[in-house]
Amino acid sequence: MTLQKTFNGSASISTFATMNSLIEENYLKSLFNLSGKSGEVNVNELSKQLEIKMPTVTSMMKKLAKKKLVHYESYKPLRLTEKGKKQAVDIIRKHRLTEMFLVQKMGIGWEDVHHIAEQVEHIQSPVFFEKMDELLGYPKLDPHGSPIPDKNGKMEWKHYNKLSECKAGETIKLAAAINTSVEFLKFLNSRELRLGLKLKIKSIEPFDNTMIVTYDKRLAETLSHTVCERLLVEKL
Amino acid sequence: MTLQKTFNGSASISTFATMNSLIEENYLKSLFNLSGKSGEVNVNELSKQLEIKMPTVTSMMKKLAKKKLVHYESYKPLRLTEKGKKQAVDIIRKHRLTEMFLVQKMGIGWEDVHHIAEQVEHIQSPVFFEKMDELLGYPKLDPHGSPIPDKNGKMEWKHYNKLSECKAGETIKLAAAINTSVEFLKFLNSRELRLGLKLKIKSIEPFDNTMIVTYDKRLAETLSHTVCERLLVEKL
DNA sequence: GTATAAAGTTAGATTAATAAAACAAAATTA
DNA sequence: TAATTTTGTTTTATTAATCTAACTTTATAC
Numbered sequence: 001m002t003l004q005k006t007f008n009g010s011a012s013i014s015t016f017a018t019m020n021s022l023i024e025e026n027y028l029k030s031l032f033n034l035s036g037k038s039g040e041v042n043v044n045e046l047s048k049q050l051e052i053k054m055p056t057v058t059s060m061m062k063k064l065a066k067k068k069l070v071h072y073e074s075y076k077p078l079r080l081t082e083k084g085k086k087q088a089v090d091i092i093r094k095h096r097l098t099e100m101f102l103v104q105k106m107g108i109g110w111e112d113v114h115h116i117a118e119q120v121e122h123i124q125s126p127v128f129f130e131k132m133d134e135l136l137g138y139p140k141l142d143p144h145g146s147p148i149p150d151k152n153g154k155m156e157w158k159h160y161n162k163l164s165e166c167k168a169g170e171t172i173k174l175a176a177a178i179n180t181s182v183e184f185l186k187f188l189n190s191r192e193l194r195l196g197l198k199l200k201i202k203s204i205e206p207f208d209n210t211m212i213v214t215y216d217k218r219l220a221e222t223l224s225h226t227v228c229e230r231l232l233v234e235k236l
Numbered sequence: 237m238t239l240q241k242t243f244n245g246s247a248s249i250s251t252f253a254t255m256n257s258l259i260e261e262n263y264l265k266s267l268f269n270l271s272g273k274s275g276e277v278n279v280n281e282l283s284k285q286l287e288i289k290m291p292t293v294t295s296m297m298k299k300l301a302k303k304k305l306v307h308y309e310s311y312k313p314l315r316l317t318e319k320g321k322k323q324a325v326d327i328i329r330k331h332r333l334t335e336m337f338l339v340q341k342m343g344i345g346w347e348d349v350h351h352i353a354e355q356v357e358h359i360q361s362p363v364f365f366e367k368m369d370e371l372l373g374y375p376k377l378d379p380h381g382s383p384i385p386d387k388n389g390k391m392e393w394k395h396y397n398k399l400s401e402c403k404a405g406e407t408i409k410l411a412a413a414i415n416t417s418v419e420f421l422k423f424l425n426s427r428e429l430r431l432g433l434k435l436k437i438k439s440i441e442p443f444d445n446t447m448i449v450t451y452d453k454r455l456a457e458t459l460s461h462t463v464c465e466r467l468l469v470e471k472l
Numbered sequence: 473g474t475a476t477a478a479a480g481t482t483a484g485a486t487t488a489a490t491a492a493a494a495c496a497a498a499a500t501t502a
Numbered sequence: 503t504a505a506t507t508t509t510g511t512t513t514t515a516t517t518a519a520t521c522t523a524a525c526t527t528t529a530t531a532c
Binding site: 127 | 352358368
């Protein structure tokens with residue numbers, strides 16, 4: 001138990017030994033998001049992701065290494081420790097739960113929730129997020145189809161295919177959107193493309209890989225390769 | 237329009253010229269809360285409220301003065317400018333709306349919401365708070381009986397009496413709790429004392445001003461002077 | 473109306489997060 | 503494999519928010 005200040009300056013007792021700064025949390029989150037199968041992340045990648053210069057990243061990695069949150073050795077790739085991974089996953093859990101809550105319980109558009117969740121994810125209050133989880137009925141996926149880790153940090157990534165890798169004639173179901181920028185999500189809205197939607201691939205332009213698809217009452221919608229690269233689907 | 241970083245480091249366009257730091261926001265909020273009728277606040281008071289030493293406060297006041305958020309003159313009391321007051325009221329609006337949302341829509345106890353609202357109040361997203369307001373049906377009061385400013389910053393303070401100033405024999409309705417610490421609210425919970433509750437003052441101990449009151453099925457509940465000082469009531 | 477106390481300011485130091493410049497190691501390419 | 507580019511680190515500097523110590527102004531008390 002440590003004594004710490006709340007934001008309004010009144011003293012309060014906290015059971016959290018680790019009051020991570022918002023800044024540290026963002027480093028952890030990016031590290032997690034950049035770790036592929038190997039779990040390795042380069043300083044350069046992280047620097048670009050966070051838009052923070054490499055020397056700053058290096059020094060922060062040393063700091064996080066002291067806290068046993070990352071494995072750091074000069075000139076070697078970065079890796080989160082188990083402790084670091086746990087904290088990162090918790091932030092991602094809070095982010096995705098929030099997105100789901102904003103869409104499902106507050107009626108905010110899926111294109112607007114990321115920006116809000118980026119802020120809410122740093123709130124320190126287990127009760128708050130447990131209540132969200134409960135009210136949502138313990139959802140497994142967020143509004144963009146990404147898995148929500150459970151309280152123990154477990155999350156199931158189903159194996160999806162990129163729409164761009166499907167063939168003409170196939171019928172598929174939209175499962176998730178990758179790299180969910182406001183513009184992309186607004187584009188999907190404008191074509192009434194939503195998760196769970198079934199669509200059929202009528203043809204593929206060999207020249208530029210543009211797809212012609214049908215769904216609902218839309219008989220020939222054109223989707224660029226860029227769009228198809230960003231959509232994950234389930235084959236039916 | 238200014239270009240700024242979001243918390244995850246991705247660039248985004250913001251329409252807010254003024255991205256106040258959380259720290260500045262806390263100074264503004266405390267300044268507002270400490271301004272009585274005169275609107276004047278001493279550096280010393282502010283320093284104590286925020287648990288920040290006076291020299292730090294002085295230098296922050298100079299900074300806020302440059303931003304036209306406070307009127308500052310050496311050795312004179314501090315006053316918020318209209319601009320500063322507006323920003324402070326907006327933070328208070330966000331705080332109280334959040335408390336109401338947490339209680340009404342998320343089922344979190346009124347003793348737990350302050351701590352969460354202290355964090356949520358700093359979130360930058362008009363949409364988020366407008367949705368809260370709408371879902372709550374544009375409430376005028378928060379769960380502790382404090383008025384919620386509307387979008388234009390207007391708030392109505394009804395005139396309430398302190399319970400401690402009432403006389404034996406009077407029947408009153410609990411209207412608001414002042415200085416809402418977790419301990420105090422838990423105490424109220426333990427006695428089933430809640431806002432809106434009608435109670436009758438049976439007698440007052442002249443020695444220590446303790447009150448004996450009745451309400452619901454409780455026929456003789458004792459309330460210390462300290463408690464009665466912290467409860468605002470409406471006379472019936 | 474001095475003397476003392478309280479409140480407020482100034483000056484100097486510290487810490488965290490950042491960047492620029494210079495340097496070192498590793499990877500790529502010719 | 504030597505030259506070049508890319509990546510990563512070290513050193514030095516800056517900014518924001520904080521503090522302590524020393525000093526000044528205003529308020530209070532005798």
